[in-house]
Amino acid sequence: GHRDSVDHLIAKGANLNARTTDGKETALHCAAANGHAPSAESLIKAGADASLVSSDGMTALDSAKQSDHAEVAHLLSKASAIAAEEASRRWLTKTEKAAAEKALRNAAF
Numbered sequence: 001g002h003r004d005s006v007d008h009l010i011a012k013g014a015n016l017n018a019r020t021t022d023g024k025e026t027a028l029h030c031a032a033a034n035g036h037a038p039s040a041e042s043l044i045k046a047g048a049d050a051s052l053v054s055s056d057g058m059t060a061l062d063s064a065k066q067s068d069h070a071e072v073a074h075l076l077s078k079a080s081a082i083a084a085e086e087a088s089r090r091w092l093t094k095t096e097k098a099a100a101e102k103a104l105r106n107a108a109f
Contacts, residue, residue, distance in 0.1 A: 002031070003038035016048040025054040025063075032060040032076060035069035044079045051080070 006027065010016070017026055025033075028048045031040040040060070044050065050060050058066070061080065064073040 002036045003042055006031075006039040006042045010042060010046045016043060016046055017052060023055060026052055026060070028052070028060040028076075029054050029058070029063050032064035032069065032072045033067050035064075035067065035072055037069070037071040037075060040064075040072045040075055044075060050076050 016028075019026055020030070026048065028040060028043045028050060029052075030036075031043060053059055054063070059076075061073060061076040064070075064076055
């Protein structure tokens, strides 16, 4: 099936965010638009960027919703929420580190 092909390409080190030959969309967009939830799940777990926009301005989540593929839309929504939380955590860590460094500089005599 499609997932086997996707998993094989992932294992071989394929660029997860490569676009179709016409440059319009990624594999994740294709999986989303066609309702291939297992393929989308493999791509997401392997690190495909769900925030990329197709040439018509749509994310993979937009494609899944437009095509009424609720299972794929759910996977992508969940992946987006996790990515946003991780980004927030990284920012907070950087902010806290900068504040601590500033406090140490200010405390130096």
